[in-house]
Amino acid sequence: xxxxKKILRVDLSNGSIKSEPxxxxxxxxxxxQRGLATKYFVEEVDPKVDPLAPENKxxxxxxPLTGTAASTGGRYSVVTKGALTNAIACSNSGGYFGAxxxxxxxxxxxxxxxxxxxxxxxxxxxxxxxxDASHLWGKTVFQTEETIKKSHQDPxxxxxxxxxxxxxxxxxxxxxxxxxRAAGRSGVGTVMGSKNLKAVAVRGTKGAGAIKDPKAFMxxxxxxxxxxxxxxxxxQGLPTYGTQVLMNVINEMGALPTRNHRxxxxxxxxxxxxxxxxxxxxxxxxxxxVTNAACFGCTIACGRISRIDETHFSVxxxxxxxxxxxxxxxxxxxxxxxxxxxxxxxxxxxxxILCNEDGFDPISFGATVAAAMELYDLGILSKEQIGIExxxxxxxxxxxxxxxxxxxxxxxxxxGLGSARMCAKYxxxxxxxxxxxxxxxxYDSRGIQGMGLAYSTSNRGACHxxxxxxxxxxxxxxxxxxxxxxxxxxxxxxxxxxxxAVFDSSGTCVFTTFAWSLADLQPQLDAACEGEWTMxxxxxxxxxxxxxxxxxNNAAGFTAKDDDLPPRLKTEPAKTGPAKGLVNGIDKMxxxxxxxxGWTPEGVPTKETLAxxxx
Amino acid sequence: MQKxxxxxPNKCTGCLQCEMACSFENHGVFNxxxxxxxxxxxxxxxxxxPYTCTQCAEAWCLNACPVDAIRIDAGTGxxxxxxxxxxxxxxxTIACPFGTVNYVAESGKVQKCDLCGGEPACADACPTGAITxxxxxxxxxxxxxxxxxxxDTQPRAA
Numbered sequence: 001x002x003x004x005k006k007i008l009r010v011d012l013s014n015g016s017i018k019s020e021p022x023x024x025x026x027x028x029x030x031x032x033q034r035g036l037a038t039k040y041f042v043e044e045v046d047p048k049v050d051p052l053a054p055e056n057k058x059x060x061x062x063x064p065l066t067g068t069a070a071s072t073g074g075r076y077s078v079v080t081k082g083a084l085t086n087a088i089a090c091s092n093s094g095g096y097f098g099a100x101x102x103x104x105x106x107x108x109x110x111x112x113x114x115x116x117x118x119x120x121x122x123x124x125x126x127x128x129x130x131x132d133a134s135h136l137w138g139k140t141v142f143q144t145e146e147t148i149k150k151s152h153q154d155p156x157x158x159x160x161x162x163x164x165x166x167x168x169x170x171x172x173x174x175x176x177x178x179x180x181r182a183a184g185r186s187g188v189g190t191v192m193g194s195k196n197l198k199a200v201a202v203r204g205t206k207g208a209g210a211i212k213d214p215k216a217f218m219x220x221x222x223x224x225x226x227x228x229x230x231x232x233x234x235x236q237g238l239p240t241y242g243t244q245v246l247m248n249v250i251n252e253m254g255a256l257p258t259r260n261h262r263x264x265x266x267x268x269x270x271x272x273x274x275x276x277x278x279x280x281x282x283x284x285x286x287x288x289x290v291t292n293a294a295c296f297g298c299t300i301a302c303g304r305i306s307r308i309d310e311t312h313f314s315v316x317x318x319x320x321x322x323x324x325x326x327x328x329x330x331x332x333x334x335x336x337x338x339x340x341x342x343x344x345x346x347x348x349x350x351x352x353i354l355c356n357e358d359g360f361d362p363i364s365f366g367a368t369v370a371a372a373m374e375l376y377d378l379g380i381l382s383k384e385q386i387g388i389e390x391x392x393x394x395x396x397x398x399x400x401x402x403x404x405x406x407x408x409x410x411x412x413x414x415x416g417l418g419s420a421r422m423c424a425k426y427x428x429x430x431x432x433x434x435x436x437x438x439x440x441x442x443y444d445s446r447g448i449q450g451m452g453l454a455y456s457t458s459n460r461g462a463c464h465x466x467x468x469x470x471x472x473x474x475x476x477x478x479x480x481x482x483x484x485x486x487x488x489x490x491x492x493x494x495x496x497x498x499x500x501a502v503f504d505s506s507g508t509c510v511f512t513t514f515a516w517s518l519a520d521l522q523p524q525l526d527a528a529c530e531g532e533w534t535m536x537x538x539x540x541x542x543x544x545x546x547x548x549x550x551x552x553n554n555a556a557g558f559t560a561k562d563d564d565l566p567p568r569l570k571t572e573p574a575k576t577g578p579a580k581g582l583v584n585g586i587d588k589m590x591x592x593x594x595x596x597x598g599w600t601p602e603g604v605p606t607k608e609t610l611a612x613x614x615x
Numbered sequence: 616m617q618k619x620x621x622x623x624p625n626k627c628t629g630c631l632q633c634e635m636a637c638s639f640e641n642h643g644v645f646n647x648x649x650x651x652x653x654x655x656x657x658x659x660x661x662x663x664x665p666y667t668c669t670q671c672a673e674a675w676c677l678n679a680c681p682v683d684a685i686r687i688d689a690g691t692g693x694x695x696x697x698x699x700x701x702x703x704x705x706x707x708t709i710a711c712p713f714g715t716v717n718y719v720a721e722s723g724k725v726q727k728c729d730l731c732g733g734e735p736a737c738a739d740a741c742p743t744g745a746i747t748x749x750x751x752x753x754x755x756x757x758x759x760x761x762x763x764x765x766x767d768t769q770p771r772a773a
Contacts, residue, residue, distance in 0.1 A: 068645050069635045069740070096631075103646060156648070179658060207638060207646020214643070225742065239628075290661035294630035299742035301628035305661040324661030 002064025002210070002507075002529040003027055004105050008128060010121060012195050013054060013113030017128050022107050028531055029614065031538075033063035034090045035505035035545040037079040037108055041088070042548060044110075047555035051083045051187070052169075052194040054114035060101065060160075060200065061109075063507025064529050067102035067208035067296075070221045071228055072509035074099045074296025076183075081556070083187030083194070084171045084364065084418050085437045085461040088552045091174070091188045092465070092504060093160075094295030094303075095181030100158040103204025111197060120148070120161070120199040125206055133198040137167060140357045141176040148201045161199035162189045163358030168408035169193065170416035172364035172439075180326025180356045181295060181303075186438060186460050187418075189359050217527035224512075224520045225299050231515035233475065238302040238511065239292055243330035244274030246442075251338075253474060253483065254577020255447030257440065258338045259392045260370040261433045261566075264444045264574045268343025272333050276345055277304070283311050288345060290324045300511060304328060306349055314350035314399045327352040331464075334442035335366025340373055340398055347395035351402040358406035364418055367439035369401050371419040371431050372411075380426050386411045430567050436461035436558065445565065445584040446574040448473050450481070450489040452584035453593055456563045457493065459549035465510055467496035477514060484578065486585035490592035498542035505545065544613040547597075547605050551615070560603035563590055617692045619751035620728070620735060622665050626745035629656055629663040636740035640731055649719070651728045652737045652746075665746055667737070668715040668728040670694055676727065679710030685727075692751070693730040701725060 005022045023040075030036040037059040049056045058080040065073040076098025082089030101109070104125050118133040136144050141163040149157050160177035166189035173189030174182040183189075211217045228234040237245040250256045251269035258266040270276060277289040286307065293303035305324050308315055315321040327349055328336075336348040355362040369390075375381040376390040383389050387410045390397040404412030414422050419432035419439055433440050438461025445452030450469035458466040469492050473483035481492060499518055503510050506521060518538055526533040569584045594601060598609030605615070634650035642649045652667035674694045677685040684700035685707060687693070696716075701724040707716045708725060716727040728735075730748075738748040749756070 069632060069639065071632075071742075099647075103648065205646070205648040207642070207644035207649065209644030209646065211645075214639075218639075229742065291625075291663075292628060293661075293663070294628035296631055297635065298628075298630050299632065301630065301743070303628075307661065323659035325659075 002068070002212075002525075003032065004102065004107050004208075004210075006106055008106050008109040009112070010109060010130070011112045012115040012119065012130070012197060015130055017130070029541065030545060031064065031502065031505040031541060032107070033061050033066070033075065033077045033505045033507060034079065034092070035501060035541065037061035037077065038088065038090060038545065038549060038552075040108070040110065041079050042552045045081065047552050048557070049081055051081045051086060051191055054195070056081050056191060058111045058188070058191050058195065058197075059108055060111075062098050062102045062107055063505055065524060066507035067099040068211065068221070068507070068528060069218070070297065070508060070524050070528070071225045071299040072295065072297055072512050073507050074298065075507050075509055076101060077504065078175055078183040078188040080188055080191045082438075082460060083173075083190035085186050086556060087186070087436050087460055087558060088549045089186035089188055089460050090504070091183035091185050092510070093175070093177055093181045093183040094298065094509060095178030096296045097158045097160045097177035097181075097202065098507070099208075099296040100202045100204045102208050103206055104202050105204065105206045109200070111195060114194065115196040118196050118198050120197070120201060122152070123200070123202040123204075125204060136198045138164065140164060141359050142179060142357050144199050145179060148199060152201060152203070154203055157201050157203045159199055159201045161359070162193050163360070164406060164408060165358045165360035165416070166190055166193035168416065170360050170405060170408070171418040171421065172361040174355075174359045174361050176356055176359045182356070182359070182361070184361045185363065185463065211528050212530050213527045217524065220523040220527045224516065224524055227520055228299055228512060228515050233477070233514040234300045234512065235515075238300050238514070241274030241278070242292065242302045242304045244277060244304065244328060244333055246330045247273035247333060248275065249474065250443060253447050254574055254579045255444045255483070256334065256338050257433070257442065257444040259341045260339065260367075260374040260431065261440070261444060261568055262374070263576070264447055264579060265576050266338035266341070266343070269338060271343045272337040272345050272348060277306065277328065281309055283309050288349070295509070298509065300509075302511060308349050308353070309346045312346035312350070313396070314347055321350065321353060325353050326356055331442050332362040332366070335363045336398060337366075339366050339370040341392035342395050342398050343393070344395040347399050351398055354402045354406045360405060363441055364439045365402070365405060365415065367433055368415050368417075368419040368422060369398060371423050371433065372401070372415060373397070374431055375423070375426055375428065378428075380428060433566055433568070434462045435565065436562055438462045443470055444574070445569055445586075446582050447577060447579035448483045449486050449585055449589070450483070450492055452565055452569065452586045453489050453493045453589040454496070456565055456586055456590065457497075457593060459546070459553055466500060467493045468500070468510070468513070469493055469496055471496070471514060475514070478517060484582060486589045489589050490596045493593060494596050497546050498539060501542040501545040502538050505541075540613065544615060547609065547613055547615055550605060554604060560590070560601075563603060617751040618733070618748050619670065619754055620667065620730070620738065621747045621749045621754045623745050623747075623757070624662060624664040626743045627654060627663040627665055628743055629654055630742065632740040632742060633665060633737035633746055636736035640736035641726070651717075651726055665737075666715070668694070669713070670728070670730070675710040675712060676707035676716045679706045681706060688729070688732070691730045691733045694727070695729045696725055696727055698722065698724045
């Protein structure tokens with residue numbers, strides 16, 4: 001059956017902890033993880049709620065394949081109303097935490113209310129309790145994880161926690177698990193911090209056993225693993241270079257946002273690429289990359305474990321940063337690197353470690369630094385205000401600003417607002433590069449047109465993981481489309497968005513979709529989960545999830561005008577590369593997309609659409 | 616011909632497919648806390664190391680067992696715990712120098728790797744070849760080949 005059929009409800013205001021049966025009708029309609037937790041969320045939470053109010057809830061949730069032998073079956077998600085976006089948020093993370101939660105016998109945890117003092121939740125199978133976390137408050141993610149494992153006297157305990165960023169109200173704070181995996185975007189860590197919830201520690205010994213047809217399941221997972229192994233992206237590119245395999249590719253495409261999207265190609269892209277991470281450094285003769293790493297159950301292993309150059313200015317006399325640590329992934333390398341015009345790989349890795357250590361999203365942080373650097377360039381922000389000279393390209397500025405944001409000091413507090421609030425504060429809202437308050441990830445939509453539509457309509461604000469048309473427009477998966485045209489992108493974006501919603505609800509990783517389609521996932525789900533899981537049923541299920549999220553956002557106050565890009569991408573043509581002279585055609589694609597979705601011209605799902613989806 | 620599990624930590628990514636396969640094979644659930652093979656993650660060194668029983672020829676566990684519950688499988692050479700005989704005294708867990716025999720509170724018996732009767736599930740599940748099942752006399756063959764490849768036998772150009 002896949003699910004444990006049990007959920008935990010934790011009221012932080014009064015300290016009560018309850019076990020509830022999982023709503024199996026909802027499980028059939030929304031599968032698990034993103035879909036199922038969002039169903040619980042929209043049923044229980046007022047869309048107008050202030051994300052930081054006790055009335056907002058925060059759900060940690062697994063999918064039916066989490067904790068099974070399905071490749072990448074270790075994912076968990078955090079669903080809440082995002083502190084950065086005021087929209088529905090769902091941030092997904094790998095590592096080992098999600099599987100451990102499943103092994104302890106829980107499909108999800110619903111946190112409600114707000115604790116009067118810092119606490120953490122301790123789960124050992126059925127033994128669940130809130131414990132005092134005053135000794136952990138003010139500590140980093142790394143310190144918190146270590147302290148909890150020591151005090152539990154169990155190195156096999158898995159921990160997710162917030163760092164100082166989440167405590168200090170940085171709007172894009174993450175929840176970090178297993179040291180360097182994160183539910184990263186939209187400020188889910190900020191919400192956790194607002195509830196005085198520092199961490200969740202879980203140890204599970206029950207396992208994930210209730211597979212509907214074990215023999216069929218093992219056969220299906222084995223076949224699907226072979227598809228991943230035989231695919232050039234998941235079998236070769238990602239294990240070898242990680243997501244950083246994209247740095248040079250996207251730069252060549254003229255779609256690597258550079259200097260707050262002023263440029264679409266970065267002259268130092270090669271220096272911060274996956275290839276560069278495998279080259280020997282002149283200083284110590286070692287490579288930056290130590291090894292690749294897998295999350296639970298993953299047969300791709302795109303994760304990067306790197307060792308920083310001990311002689312680099314950022315870590316001189318800081319031996320605590322000299323060990324192997326997570327990073328760099330493409331998104332972090334881009335946001336900390338080309339977004340700011342910084343081509344210093346070691347500086348990026350140091351900033352990335354700080355993001356992991358104190359739990360803040362490197363995409364939003366890097367992009368906010370980029371906006372600050374533009375404000376500095378325009379003379380709107382001064383050296384005195386920022387505390388350091390901050391021209392584009394300054395590795396020193398990047399590193400200093402990362403430290404300030406981690407500690408919540410000086411200009412770090414301004415950066416902690418995110419680019420939308422910061423740029424508005426300084427009178428230049430148009431310089432924030434994002435949608436619905438969330439900063440763009442690493443693809444410039446002038447060079448990859450479909451991504452403009454995917455960003456604009458993403459339910460959690462600008463995001464590459466909600467409809468990754470890069471796969472089609474750049475890599476030809478499942479079919480090659482022209483990245484420079486808008487024709488056909490409405491259908492493409494919808495197809496990616498709906499399929500992705502299914503993957504995000506299953507417990508598997510969206511990176512499998514470089515190789516897998518729903519046809520590879522379906523047999524695994526059908527063998528694991530009770531009931532009948534057909535291709536048609538899953539396709540509808542994905543669309544249902546998408547529309548459910550949309551309804552929540554509409555009720556929260558979002559309208560069609562929020563499905564838009566910043567003026568720069570619509571009026572300032574790309575200066576170089578294959579997209580030279582192009583802007584993004586969002587205004588042409590959006591009406592087509594609404595039509596394809598079965599929505600009104602105002603972006604509201606029609607009655608017929610809702611009826612068809614059972615909403 | 617006897618075969619042996621061969622572990623190459625450099626190839627391990629830490630995905631734990633081996634632990635899931637082991638627990639599924641022996642307990643019918645995906646439950647890494649019941650796995651007989653464990654992957655250890657040395658985070659600060661960036662190393663992941665799978666570790667399990669190496670089936671010592673003269674096994675401490677077997678010699679220590681007071682009730683002869685640990686016996687040699689004639690086919691595989693594995694030292695196999697016979698649960699119906701095991702009394703759960705745990706002496707074998709003390710005797711084993713490597714910690715690879717472990718007590719299972721749920722059953723009140725010990726468990727250890729038994730090579731799955733000659734088809735180890737962990738090796739089958741490993742996606743990177745970090746765990747393989749090879750001829751016991753030649754577990755070092757890959758390393759020899761790698762070093763042999765570095766031997767300079769080409770005549771140098773003048």
